[in-house]
Amino acid sequence: MDRRIEKSRQAIMDAFTKLMLEKDFEKITINEIAELANVNRGTVYSHYVDIFDLLNQCIENHLNKLFENCQPRGNDSSISGKDALCKTFNYLEQNAFFYSKMLMSKSITAFRNRLHALMVKSVEEQLDMNGITTDGNREIMVQYFASATIGVIEWWITNSMPYSSEYMAEQLLSLMERYQNVTAPLTRS
């Protein structure tokens, strides 16, 4: 792809993310973003229809990175479920400022919705991948695991990460293993 596109997108997204950390979303203007990104205002509009589109793509980028982190590498299962989960918590820790802002913002509902949707999808994939069948209702089970995991993550982030990422991965894994052989809603063991 034309490297200009990549550079502009990166500069705009970086500027937006930076502004997100230091002020409320409602206070951020396209002007500010363009100025900080050092691109023309028109360039912003050529990549994003408006600031909400920018927000959504920003969320999408971050959540993609989040869920990438918990995919076992390639075909070799050299990385265990616990390792992958640990990597995920490490990633969250490194980007805690961003995720904290997203979870605590009153005006941003898109983030929670998208996180939940992606988590549900991820849990379903893990169930399929591990060939898990259950007596109970599958739909409900998926919702159960997804919400449980998000709840733990949200609590950990918004409470300034009181435990290490290793410990969190351990505990979450242990909780999930109690019920089914679903070793992790995000990863396979």
Add this chain to the structure above:
Amino acid sequence: MDRRIEKSRQAIMDAFTKLMLEKDFEKITINEIAELANVNRGTVYSHYVDIFDLLNQCIENHLNKLFENCQPRGNDSSISGKDALCKTFNYLEQNAFFYSKMLMSKSITAFRNRLHALMVKSVEEQLDMNGITTDGNREIMVQYFASATIGVIEWWITNSMPYSSEYMAEQLLSLMERYQNVTAPLTRS
């Protein structure tokens, strides 16, 4: 000016400076520079005729910053000659890696020549500014002060800055004050 020009120049110059620090000038290629700067190779050629032009402009940029540092601020002489000289040594310290490379490189003669020329010009300006007249030969005096100052700077840089910049400024100032009321070849008192 079109911000694209500024951004491209900056990216290219940054990449070149970075490469200068980690390898010899002769080993640096335009391809490398373009790659590291993340610009098309043609863009490099649209700003610089060849790698020697790039080197010269790089030297020019750095030396301009060097001599900017020792100009007293604006019209108010709130910053004394010593302070300005101190700022100059501080700047040299911060960019010691670059200046050391330049001074020690066998293949780069342009840097020493340009440094000497700018130093001579600076000494002449300081003489004029302070209205200094002397019995001796002015030309020779200018050469004397210019070479003396460069010699001290070169020794300090290539010997890993054995004294603090404050001390160096002090000592150099004191040496120059012994002869004329030329308080500093780089600054006015």
Add this chain to the structure above:
DNA sequence: TCGATTTTGTTTATTAATCAACATATGTGA
């Protein structure tokens, strides 16, 4: 509330950057 300022979103002409292709030059290893 009202006037002023800022922001938004869009358009247009212009320009810099891009990619691909090329011939030439330089250098490198067998």
Add this chain to the structure above:
DNA sequence: TCACATATGTTGATTAATAAACAAAATCGA
């Protein structure tokens, strides 16, 4: 020494980014 690879410098067609200008909407301050 001679292929082979890499680097140089240039060209032309295409595209993304730019600045400037604009009307409309939103925000702000008095």
